[in-house]
Amino acid sequence: MNWFITLFTSTLGRKLLMALTGLFLILFLLIHLIGNLQLLNDDGGRSFNVYAEFMSTNPLIQIVSKGNFFFILLHVGISIFLSIKNRSARGSERYAVTSGNKSTWSSRNMGILGTLVLVFLVIHLKDFWAAMHFTEMPKAMYDGVEYRDIYSVVALWFGKGWYVGLYVFCMTAVGFHLWHGFASAFQTLGLNHQKYNPMIMFVGRAFAIIVPALFAWIPLNMFFF
Amino acid sequence: MKITLKIWRQKDSNSKGAFKTYVCDHVSPDMSFLEMLDVLNNDLIRKGEESIAFDHDCREGICGMCSLYINGHPHGPLQTTTCQLHMRSFKDGETITIEPWRAKAFPVVKDLVVDRSAFDRIQRSGGFISVNTGGVPDANEIPIPKKIADEAFDAATCIGCGACVAACKNASAMLFVSAKVSQFALLPQGKPERKERVEKMVAQMDEEGFGACTNTGACEAECPKGISITNIARMNREYFSAMTTSYEVAVGGGE
Numbered sequence: 001m002n003w004f005i006t007l008f009t010s011t012l013g014r015k016l017l018m019a020l021t022g023l024f025l026i027l028f029l030l031i032h033l034i035g036n037l038q039l040l041n042d043d044g045g046r047s048f049n050v051y052a053e054f055m056s057t058n059p060l061i062q063i064v065s066k067g068n069f070f071f072i073l074l075h076v077g078i079s080i081f082l083s084i085k086n087r088s089a090r091g092s093e094r095y096a097v098t099s100g101n102k103s104t105w106s107s108r109n110m111g112i113l114g115t116l117v118l119v120f121l122v123i124h125l126k127d128f129w130a131a132m133h134f135t136e137m138p139k140a141m142y143d144g145v146e147y148r149d150i151y152s153v154v155a156l157w158f159g160k161g162w163y164v165g166l167y168v169f170c171m172t173a174v175g176f177h178l179w180h181g182f183a184s185a186f187q188t189l190g191l192n193h194q195k196y197n198p199m200i201m202f203v204g205r206a207f208a209i210i211v212p213a214l215f216a217w218i219p220l221n222m223f224f225f
Numbered sequence: 226m227k228i229t230l231k232i233w234r235q236k237d238s239n240s241k242g243a244f245k246t247y248v249c250d251h252v253s254p255d256m257s258f259l260e261m262l263d264v265l266n267n268d269l270i271r272k273g274e275e276s277i278a279f280d281h282d283c284r285e286g287i288c289g290m291c292s293l294y295i296n297g298h299p300h301g302p303l304q305t306t307t308c309q310l311h312m313r314s315f316k317d318g319e320t321i322t323i324e325p326w327r328a329k330a331f332p333v334v335k336d337l338v339v340d341r342s343a344f345d346r347i348q349r350s351g352g353f354i355s356v357n358t359g360g361v362p363d364a365n366e367i368p369i370p371k372k373i374a375d376e377a378f379d380a381a382t383c384i385g386c387g388a389c390v391a392a393c394k395n396a397s398a399m400l401f402v403s404a405k406v407s408q409f410a411l412l413p414q415g416k417p418e419r420k421e422r423v424e425k426m427v428a429q430m431d432e433e434g435f436g437a438c439t440n441t442g443a444c445e446a447e448c449p450k451g452i453s454i455t456n457i458a459r460m461n462r463e464y465f466s467a468m469t470t471s472y473e474v475a476v477g478g479g480e
Contacts, residue, residue, distance in 0.1 A: 003468055003469075003471075006428075006468070007465075007468040007469070010427055010428070010431055010464075011427075011430075011431050011435075011436075011437040011438075012427055012460075012461055012464050012465070013468075014437065015437055015438065015461075016461075016465065082437045085436060085437065086394070086395035086396070086397070086436035086437055086439070087395075088329060088434075089328060089329050089330070089395055089396040089397070089434055089435055089436030090327055090328060090329065090394075090395070090396045090436070091327050091328055091329040091331075091332075091396070092329075093242070093327055093333075094327065095294060095297065095324055095327055096231075096244065096322060096324060097294075097296055097297040097322045097324070098297045099296070099297035099298060102392075102442070102443050102446035102447065103441035103442050103443040103446065104441070104442075107439065107440065107441040107442070108394060108441055110439060180440070183440075184439070184440040187440045187454070187457070187458050187461075188438075188440065188458075188461060189461065189465075190458045190459065190460075190461035190462030190463075190465060191458070192455055192458030192459070
Protein backbone atom coordinates (compact mmCIF):
# COMPACT_ATOMS: atom_id res chain seq x y z
CA MET A 1 0.00 0.00 0.00
CA ASN A 2 3.02 2.22 0.37
CA TRP A 3 3.11 2.91 -3.35
CA PHE A 4 -0.51 4.00 -3.28
CA ILE A 5 0.19 6.70 -0.69
CA THR A 6 3.36 7.77 -2.52
CA LEU A 7 1.43 8.04 -5.79
CA PHE A 8 -1.35 10.25 -4.43
CA THR A 9 0.88 12.45 -2.31
CA SER A 10 3.24 13.21 -5.22
CA THR A 11 2.57 16.35 -7.24
CA LEU A 12 1.80 14.20 -10.27
CA GLY A 13 -0.64 12.08 -8.28
CA ARG A 14 -2.43 15.14 -6.95
CA LYS A 15 -2.64 16.53 -10.47
CA LEU A 16 -4.06 13.16 -11.55
CA LEU A 17 -6.86 13.58 -9.00
CA MET A 18 -7.46 17.15 -10.21
CA ALA A 19 -7.80 15.89 -13.78
CA LEU A 20 -10.04 12.92 -12.96
CA THR A 21 -12.39 14.90 -10.71
CA GLY A 22 -12.40 17.73 -13.27
CA LEU A 23 -13.44 15.36 -16.06
CA PHE A 24 -16.16 13.89 -13.86
CA LEU A 25 -17.50 17.38 -13.18
CA ILE A 26 -17.45 18.09 -16.93
CA LEU A 27 -19.64 15.02 -17.43
CA PHE A 28 -21.91 16.22 -14.62
CA LEU A 29 -22.27 19.63 -16.31
CA LEU A 30 -23.46 17.94 -19.49
CA ILE A 31 -26.09 15.86 -17.64
CA HIS A 32 -27.18 18.91 -15.65
CA LEU A 33 -27.58 20.90 -18.86
CA ILE A 34 -29.76 18.25 -20.47
CA GLY A 35 -32.02 18.45 -17.41
CA ASN A 36 -32.09 22.22 -17.38
CA LEU A 37 -33.09 22.36 -21.03
CA GLN A 38 -36.49 21.03 -19.87
CA LEU A 39 -37.10 24.56 -18.58
CA LEU A 40 -37.41 25.71 -22.17
CA ASN A 41 -40.40 23.40 -22.77
CA ASP A 42 -43.54 25.49 -22.94
CA ASP A 43 -45.59 23.28 -20.57
CA GLY A 44 -45.78 25.36 -17.41
CA GLY A 45 -42.80 23.52 -15.93
CA ARG A 46 -44.26 20.01 -16.05
CA SER A 47 -41.34 18.25 -17.76
CA PHE A 48 -38.82 20.08 -15.52
CA ASN A 49 -40.69 19.13 -12.34
CA VAL A 50 -40.97 15.49 -13.41
CA TYR A 51 -37.24 15.44 -14.20
CA ALA A 52 -36.36 17.13 -10.86
CA GLU A 53 -38.52 14.65 -8.94
CA PHE A 54 -36.72 11.77 -10.65
CA MET A 55 -33.29 13.22 -9.92
CA SER A 56 -34.03 13.80 -6.23
CA THR A 57 -35.61 10.41 -5.55
CA ASN A 58 -33.89 7.83 -7.77
CA PRO A 59 -31.54 5.81 -5.50
CA LEU A 60 -28.80 5.45 -8.14
CA ILE A 61 -28.80 9.19 -8.80
CA GLN A 62 -28.57 9.75 -5.03
CA ILE A 63 -25.36 7.73 -4.86
CA VAL A 64 -23.86 9.53 -7.86
CA SER A 65 -24.93 12.83 -6.31
CA LYS A 66 -23.03 12.03 -3.09
CA GLY A 67 -20.00 11.17 -5.24
CA ASN A 68 -20.42 14.43 -7.11
CA PHE A 69 -20.31 16.45 -3.88
CA PHE A 70 -17.27 14.50 -2.77
CA PHE A 71 -15.48 15.12 -6.10
CA ILE A 72 -16.24 18.84 -5.95
CA LEU A 73 -14.74 19.01 -2.46
CA LEU A 74 -11.74 16.95 -3.58
CA HIS A 75 -11.21 19.14 -6.66
CA VAL A 76 -11.38 22.31 -4.54
CA GLY A 77 -9.32 20.88 -1.68
CA ILE A 78 -6.44 19.68 -3.84
CA SER A 79 -6.43 22.89 -5.86
CA ILE A 80 -6.09 24.96 -2.66
CA PHE A 81 -3.29 22.68 -1.47
CA LEU A 82 -1.44 22.81 -4.80
CA SER A 83 -1.94 26.57 -5.16
CA ILE A 84 -0.35 27.20 -1.77
CA LYS A 85 2.50 24.86 -2.66
CA ASN A 86 2.96 26.51 -6.05
CA ARG A 87 3.04 29.96 -4.52
CA SER A 88 5.67 28.97 -2.02
CA ALA A 89 7.71 27.29 -4.79
CA ARG A 90 8.31 30.72 -6.31
CA GLY A 91 10.20 31.71 -3.15
CA SER A 92 9.98 34.75 -0.91
CA GLU A 93 11.03 37.26 -3.56
CA ARG A 94 8.71 37.74 -6.56
CA TYR A 95 9.62 38.99 -10.02
CA ALA A 96 9.51 42.77 -10.43
CA VAL A 97 8.71 42.49 -14.13
CA THR A 98 6.56 39.68 -15.49
CA SER A 99 4.98 39.04 -18.83
CA GLY A 100 2.64 36.13 -19.09
CA ASN A 101 1.54 36.75 -22.63
CA LYS A 102 3.00 33.47 -23.85
CA SER A 103 0.21 31.48 -22.20
CA THR A 104 -3.57 31.82 -22.34
CA TRP A 105 -5.28 34.11 -19.83
CA SER A 106 -7.53 31.37 -18.50
CA SER A 107 -4.61 28.99 -17.95
CA ARG A 108 -2.96 31.57 -15.67
CA ASN A 109 -6.15 32.37 -13.76
CA MET A 110 -7.69 28.97 -13.05
CA GLY A 111 -7.62 29.73 -9.32
CA ILE A 112 -9.61 32.95 -9.63
CA LEU A 113 -12.01 31.39 -12.12
CA GLY A 114 -12.43 28.33 -9.90
CA THR A 115 -13.15 30.55 -6.89
CA LEU A 116 -15.85 32.38 -8.87
CA VAL A 117 -17.38 29.07 -9.87
CA LEU A 118 -17.29 27.90 -6.25
CA VAL A 119 -18.99 31.07 -4.97
CA PHE A 120 -21.63 30.61 -7.66
CA LEU A 121 -22.04 26.98 -6.67
CA VAL A 122 -22.73 27.89 -3.04
CA ILE A 123 -25.40 30.46 -4.05
CA HIS A 124 -26.81 28.05 -6.60
CA LEU A 125 -27.05 25.15 -4.14
CA LYS A 126 -28.66 27.34 -1.50
CA ASP A 127 -31.31 28.71 -3.86
CA PHE A 128 -32.27 25.51 -5.67
CA TRP A 129 -30.81 22.33 -4.22
CA ALA A 130 -31.31 23.25 -0.55
CA ALA A 131 -34.71 24.76 -1.32
CA MET A 132 -35.79 21.48 -2.92
CA HIS A 133 -34.41 19.28 -0.14
CA PHE A 134 -34.91 21.23 3.07
CA THR A 135 -37.83 23.61 2.64
CA GLU A 136 -41.55 23.28 2.09
CA MET A 137 -42.19 23.44 -1.64
CA PRO A 138 -45.28 24.47 -3.58
CA LYS A 139 -46.93 21.43 -5.12
CA ALA A 140 -48.14 20.66 -8.63
CA MET A 141 -50.47 17.82 -9.74
CA TYR A 142 -49.86 15.94 -13.01
CA ASP A 143 -52.18 13.00 -13.87
CA GLY A 144 -53.19 12.68 -10.24
CA VAL A 145 -49.62 12.44 -8.95
CA GLU A 146 -48.24 15.15 -6.70
CA TYR A 147 -44.87 16.74 -7.63
CA ARG A 148 -42.81 19.41 -5.89
CA ASP A 149 -43.05 22.52 -8.04
CA ILE A 150 -39.35 23.49 -8.31
CA TYR A 151 -40.19 25.20 -11.60
CA SER A 152 -42.00 27.98 -9.74
CA VAL A 153 -38.91 28.56 -7.55
CA VAL A 154 -36.68 28.71 -10.64
CA ALA A 155 -39.14 31.04 -12.39
CA LEU A 156 -39.17 33.31 -9.33
CA TRP A 157 -35.36 33.67 -9.26
CA PHE A 158 -35.02 33.96 -13.03
CA GLY A 159 -37.57 36.76 -12.99
CA LYS A 160 -35.06 38.98 -11.21
CA GLY A 161 -32.72 40.88 -13.51
CA TRP A 162 -29.76 41.03 -11.14
CA TYR A 163 -29.97 37.29 -10.52
CA VAL A 164 -29.99 36.55 -14.25
CA GLY A 165 -27.00 38.90 -14.66
CA LEU A 166 -25.09 37.12 -11.90
CA TYR A 167 -25.96 33.76 -13.42
CA VAL A 168 -24.73 34.76 -16.88
CA PHE A 169 -21.53 36.25 -15.42
CA CYS A 170 -20.81 33.05 -13.51
CA MET A 171 -21.42 30.97 -16.65
CA THR A 172 -18.74 33.07 -18.36
CA ALA A 173 -16.36 32.10 -15.55
CA VAL A 174 -17.31 28.44 -16.05
CA GLY A 175 -16.61 28.86 -19.77
CA PHE A 176 -13.15 30.30 -19.21
CA HIS A 177 -12.41 27.64 -16.58
CA LEU A 178 -13.33 24.94 -19.09
CA TRP A 179 -11.44 26.67 -21.90
CA HIS A 180 -8.22 25.63 -20.17
CA GLY A 181 -9.46 22.83 -17.94
CA PHE A 182 -10.82 20.42 -20.52
CA ALA A 183 -7.66 19.96 -22.61
CA SER A 184 -5.45 20.41 -19.54
CA ALA A 185 -7.02 17.36 -17.87
CA PHE A 186 -6.07 15.21 -20.85
CA GLN A 187 -2.50 16.56 -20.82
CA THR A 188 -2.21 15.76 -17.10
CA LEU A 189 -3.50 12.22 -17.66
CA GLY A 190 -0.77 11.85 -20.27
CA LEU A 191 -3.32 11.53 -23.06
CA ASN A 192 -1.38 13.58 -25.54
CA HIS A 193 -0.95 12.29 -29.05
CA GLN A 194 -0.42 14.02 -32.38
CA LYS A 195 -3.39 12.18 -33.85
CA TYR A 196 -5.85 13.12 -31.11
CA ASN A 197 -4.60 16.50 -29.82
CA PRO A 198 -6.51 18.60 -32.37
CA MET A 199 -9.72 16.69 -31.58
CA ILE A 200 -9.31 17.09 -27.79
CA MET A 201 -8.60 20.78 -28.29
CA PHE A 202 -11.60 21.27 -30.57
CA VAL A 203 -14.06 19.34 -28.40
CA GLY A 204 -12.76 21.11 -25.28
CA ARG A 205 -13.12 24.58 -26.69
CA ALA A 206 -16.50 23.83 -28.28
CA PHE A 207 -17.69 22.44 -24.93
CA ALA A 208 -16.36 25.51 -23.11
CA ILE A 209 -18.43 27.78 -25.34
CA ILE A 210 -21.60 25.78 -26.05
CA VAL A 211 -22.38 24.35 -22.59
CA PRO A 212 -22.08 27.59 -20.56
CA ALA A 213 -23.85 29.48 -23.36
CA LEU A 214 -26.82 27.12 -23.21
CA PHE A 215 -26.87 27.29 -19.39
CA ALA A 216 -26.90 31.09 -19.63
CA TRP A 217 -29.52 31.08 -22.38
CA ILE A 218 -32.14 29.46 -20.13
CA PRO A 219 -32.49 32.32 -17.56
CA LEU A 220 -32.12 34.92 -20.32
CA ASN A 221 -34.94 33.25 -22.23
CA MET A 222 -37.14 33.03 -19.13
CA PHE A 223 -36.45 36.65 -18.21
CA PHE A 224 -36.97 38.26 -21.57
CA PHE A 225 -39.60 36.05 -23.27
CA MET B 226 23.06 52.78 -28.09
CA LYS B 227 22.19 54.11 -24.68
CA ILE B 228 20.79 51.51 -22.31
CA THR B 229 19.58 51.90 -18.73
CA LEU B 230 19.93 48.75 -16.66
CA LYS B 231 18.03 47.91 -13.50
CA ILE B 232 20.00 45.05 -12.03
CA TRP B 233 19.25 42.93 -8.96
CA ARG B 234 22.14 43.18 -6.48
CA GLN B 235 22.32 40.80 -3.56
CA LYS B 236 25.41 40.23 -1.40
CA ASP B 237 24.73 36.57 -0.55
CA SER B 238 21.89 34.11 0.01
CA ASN B 239 21.24 35.41 3.53
CA SER B 240 21.05 39.12 2.81
CA LYS B 241 18.22 41.06 1.23
CA GLY B 242 18.72 42.25 -2.32
CA ALA B 243 17.56 45.33 -4.20
CA PHE B 244 17.63 46.82 -7.68
CA LYS B 245 20.44 49.16 -8.65
CA THR B 246 20.36 51.32 -11.77
CA TYR B 247 23.28 51.58 -14.19
CA VAL B 248 23.49 53.65 -17.36
CA CYS B 249 25.54 52.35 -20.30
CA ASP B 250 26.17 55.09 -22.86
CA HIS B 251 28.16 53.27 -25.52
CA VAL B 252 26.52 49.94 -26.24
CA SER B 253 27.11 48.39 -29.66
CA PRO B 254 24.08 46.62 -31.17
CA ASP B 255 26.46 43.82 -32.17
CA MET B 256 27.43 43.04 -28.59
CA SER B 257 25.98 39.96 -27.03
CA PHE B 258 24.01 40.58 -23.86
CA LEU B 259 26.78 39.06 -21.75
CA GLU B 260 29.46 41.18 -23.48
CA MET B 261 27.43 44.25 -22.59
CA LEU B 262 27.52 43.11 -18.95
CA ASP B 263 31.29 42.39 -19.26
CA VAL B 264 31.89 45.98 -20.39
CA LEU B 265 29.75 47.28 -17.52
CA ASN B 266 31.72 45.11 -15.07
CA ASN B 267 35.03 46.47 -16.44
CA ASP B 268 33.78 50.00 -15.80
CA LEU B 269 32.66 49.05 -12.28
CA ILE B 270 36.05 47.49 -11.49
CA ARG B 271 37.84 50.57 -12.81
CA LYS B 272 35.68 52.73 -10.55
CA GLY B 273 36.51 50.46 -7.64
CA GLU B 274 32.97 49.12 -7.29
CA GLU B 275 31.95 45.51 -6.84
CA SER B 276 31.31 43.84 -10.22
CA ILE B 277 27.98 42.16 -11.00
CA ALA B 278 27.99 38.39 -10.59
CA PHE B 279 26.24 36.39 -13.33
CA ASP B 280 26.54 32.81 -14.58
CA HIS B 281 28.11 32.01 -17.96
CA ASP B 282 30.43 29.47 -19.46
CA CYS B 283 30.53 28.31 -23.09
CA ARG B 284 28.80 31.37 -24.60
CA GLU B 285 27.76 29.12 -27.49
CA GLY B 286 24.28 28.30 -26.24
CA ILE B 287 25.01 24.70 -25.36
CA CYS B 288 26.18 24.55 -21.74
CA GLY B 289 23.10 25.85 -19.93
CA MET B 290 25.08 28.03 -17.53
CA CYS B 291 23.78 31.47 -18.48
CA SER B 292 20.47 32.55 -17.00
CA LEU B 293 19.04 36.05 -16.28
CA TYR B 294 15.38 37.02 -16.21
CA ILE B 295 15.35 39.94 -18.66
CA ASN B 296 12.31 42.23 -18.88
CA GLY B 297 9.99 39.48 -17.69
CA HIS B 298 11.41 36.71 -19.85
CA PRO B 299 14.03 34.09 -19.00
CA HIS B 300 16.95 34.59 -21.43
CA GLY B 301 15.29 37.77 -22.70
CA PRO B 302 12.82 38.50 -25.48
CA LEU B 303 14.06 35.88 -27.96
CA GLN B 304 13.69 32.12 -27.59
CA THR B 305 17.41 31.57 -27.14
CA THR B 306 20.04 31.52 -24.41
CA THR B 307 21.21 34.85 -22.95
CA CYS B 308 24.68 34.36 -24.46
CA GLN B 309 23.11 34.16 -27.92
CA LEU B 310 21.02 37.28 -27.34
CA HIS B 311 22.38 40.46 -28.91
CA MET B 312 21.81 44.09 -28.03
CA ARG B 313 20.19 44.65 -31.44
CA SER B 314 17.12 42.98 -29.93
CA PHE B 315 16.67 46.09 -27.76
CA LYS B 316 15.82 49.67 -28.61
CA ASP B 317 18.11 52.67 -28.11
CA GLY B 318 17.25 54.33 -24.80
CA GLU B 319 15.46 51.26 -23.45
CA THR B 320 15.41 50.36 -19.76
CA ILE B 321 16.19 46.70 -19.17
CA THR B 322 15.34 44.99 -15.88
CA ILE B 323 17.56 42.03 -15.04
CA GLU B 324 16.59 39.63 -12.25
CA PRO B 325 17.85 36.24 -11.13
CA TRP B 326 15.70 33.09 -11.62
CA ARG B 327 13.13 33.17 -8.83
CA ALA B 328 12.38 29.79 -7.27
CA LYS B 329 12.59 28.42 -3.77
CA ALA B 330 14.58 25.49 -5.17
CA PHE B 331 17.03 27.91 -6.86
CA PRO B 332 18.35 30.09 -4.00
CA VAL B 333 20.28 33.21 -5.01
CA VAL B 334 24.01 32.79 -4.39
CA LYS B 335 24.99 36.36 -5.29
CA ASP B 336 23.47 39.07 -7.49
CA LEU B 337 22.15 37.22 -10.56
CA VAL B 338 23.71 33.84 -9.78
CA VAL B 339 21.38 31.12 -8.48
CA ASP B 340 22.20 27.65 -7.18
CA ARG B 341 20.75 25.17 -9.67
CA SER B 342 22.17 22.04 -8.04
CA ALA B 343 18.58 20.87 -7.44
CA PHE B 344 18.63 19.89 -11.15
CA ASP B 345 21.86 17.92 -10.61
CA ARG B 346 20.28 16.00 -7.74
CA ILE B 347 17.22 15.17 -9.87
CA GLN B 348 19.50 14.03 -12.68
CA ARG B 349 21.59 11.94 -10.29
CA SER B 350 18.47 10.22 -8.92
CA GLY B 351 17.75 8.49 -12.21
CA GLY B 352 18.73 10.47 -15.30
CA PHE B 353 21.21 7.93 -16.62
CA ILE B 354 21.46 4.45 -18.12
CA SER B 355 23.66 1.69 -16.79
CA VAL B 356 25.94 0.16 -19.42
CA ASN B 357 28.10 -2.90 -18.79
CA THR B 358 31.71 -2.73 -19.87
CA GLY B 359 32.80 -5.14 -22.59
CA GLY B 360 33.33 -5.14 -26.29
CA VAL B 361 32.24 -2.15 -28.32
CA PRO B 362 28.76 -2.85 -29.74
CA ASP B 363 28.29 -2.49 -33.49
CA ALA B 364 26.81 0.80 -34.63
CA ASN B 365 23.10 0.54 -35.51
CA GLU B 366 22.94 -2.91 -33.90
CA ILE B 367 19.67 -1.98 -32.18
CA PRO B 368 17.07 -0.82 -34.69
CA ILE B 369 15.40 2.46 -33.65
CA PRO B 370 12.85 4.14 -35.92
CA LYS B 371 14.06 7.53 -37.17
CA LYS B 372 11.05 9.38 -35.74
CA ILE B 373 11.60 7.89 -32.28
CA ALA B 374 15.31 8.68 -32.41
CA ASP B 375 14.47 12.28 -33.40
CA GLU B 376 11.92 12.59 -30.60
CA ALA B 377 14.44 11.31 -28.05
CA PHE B 378 17.09 13.63 -29.42
CA ASP B 379 14.77 16.62 -29.23
CA ALA B 380 14.24 15.85 -25.53
CA ALA B 381 17.98 15.35 -25.07
CA THR B 382 18.75 18.86 -26.32
CA CYS B 383 17.65 20.16 -22.89
CA ILE B 384 20.65 21.99 -21.43
CA GLY B 385 19.20 22.18 -17.92
CA CYS B 386 19.39 25.97 -17.73
CA GLY B 387 16.22 26.27 -15.64
CA ALA B 388 14.39 28.73 -17.90
CA CYS B 389 11.29 26.52 -17.60
CA VAL B 390 11.30 26.93 -13.81
CA ALA B 391 11.91 30.67 -14.18
CA ALA B 392 9.09 31.08 -16.71
CA CYS B 393 6.52 28.95 -14.88
CA LYS B 394 4.18 30.82 -12.57
CA ASN B 395 4.41 27.84 -10.22
CA ALA B 396 8.20 27.43 -10.50
CA SER B 397 7.58 23.90 -11.72
CA ALA B 398 10.49 21.84 -13.03
CA MET B 399 8.32 19.44 -15.00
CA LEU B 400 9.61 20.43 -18.44
CA PHE B 401 13.18 19.70 -17.36
CA VAL B 402 12.36 16.44 -15.59
CA SER B 403 10.08 15.27 -18.41
CA ALA B 404 12.80 15.94 -21.00
CA LYS B 405 15.28 13.88 -19.00
CA VAL B 406 12.73 11.09 -18.49
CA SER B 407 11.66 11.12 -22.15
CA GLN B 408 15.08 10.92 -23.76
CA PHE B 409 15.61 7.51 -22.15
CA ALA B 410 12.01 6.27 -22.02
CA LEU B 411 11.84 6.49 -25.82
CA LEU B 412 14.94 4.42 -26.49
CA PRO B 413 15.67 0.70 -25.98
CA GLN B 414 18.80 1.58 -23.98
CA GLY B 415 16.62 3.26 -21.38
CA LYS B 416 14.18 0.36 -20.95
CA PRO B 417 15.80 -1.61 -18.07
CA GLU B 418 15.60 1.32 -15.65
CA ARG B 419 12.52 2.90 -17.17
CA LYS B 420 10.07 2.57 -14.28
CA GLU B 421 12.55 3.09 -11.48
CA ARG B 422 13.93 6.17 -13.24
CA VAL B 423 10.68 8.09 -13.48
CA GLU B 424 9.65 7.16 -9.92
CA LYS B 425 12.93 8.38 -8.47
CA MET B 426 13.22 11.53 -10.57
CA VAL B 427 9.67 12.65 -9.76
CA ALA B 428 10.24 11.91 -6.06
CA GLN B 429 13.43 14.00 -6.12
CA MET B 430 11.67 16.79 -8.00
CA ASP B 431 9.02 16.96 -5.25
CA GLU B 432 11.72 16.75 -2.59
CA GLU B 433 13.43 19.85 -4.01
CA GLY B 434 10.26 21.91 -3.59
CA PHE B 435 9.40 22.73 -7.21
CA GLY B 436 5.76 23.59 -7.95
CA ALA B 437 3.13 21.61 -9.81
CA CYS B 438 2.44 22.04 -13.52
CA THR B 439 -0.81 23.79 -14.48
CA ASN B 440 -0.30 23.25 -18.22
CA THR B 441 -0.05 26.94 -19.11
CA GLY B 442 2.66 26.17 -21.68
CA ALA B 443 4.78 29.18 -20.63
CA CYS B 444 7.84 26.92 -20.22
CA GLU B 445 7.65 25.56 -23.74
CA ALA B 446 7.33 29.10 -25.13
CA GLU B 447 10.43 30.29 -23.26
CA CYS B 448 12.66 27.19 -23.50
CA PRO B 449 15.79 28.14 -25.48
CA LYS B 450 15.88 24.61 -26.90
CA GLY B 451 12.18 24.44 -27.75
CA ILE B 452 11.47 21.39 -25.59
CA SER B 453 7.80 20.49 -26.05
CA ILE B 454 5.27 19.96 -23.24
CA THR B 455 4.42 16.70 -25.03
CA ASN B 456 7.27 15.45 -22.84
CA ILE B 457 5.33 16.39 -19.70
CA ALA B 458 2.38 14.29 -20.85
CA ARG B 459 4.82 11.46 -21.53
CA MET B 460 6.34 11.80 -18.05
CA ASN B 461 2.85 11.70 -16.52
CA ARG B 462 2.07 8.52 -18.48
CA GLU B 463 5.39 6.98 -17.53
CA TYR B 464 4.92 7.88 -13.87
CA PHE B 465 1.36 6.59 -13.53
CA SER B 466 2.14 3.34 -15.29
CA ALA B 467 5.37 2.90 -13.32
CA MET B 468 3.71 3.58 -9.97
CA THR B 469 0.86 1.18 -10.65
CA THR B 470 2.86 -1.68 -12.19
CA SER B 471 6.46 -1.62 -10.93
CA TYR B 472 7.80 -3.91 -8.22
CA GLU B 473 7.99 -2.19 -4.88
CA VAL B 474 11.72 -1.98 -4.34
CA ALA B 475 12.80 -2.11 -0.72
CA VAL B 476 16.09 -0.61 0.40
CA GLY B 477 18.88 -3.06 -0.37
CA GLY B 478 17.02 -4.64 -3.28
CA GLY B 479 14.37 -6.54 -1.29
CA GLU B 480 14.45 -10.30 -0.60
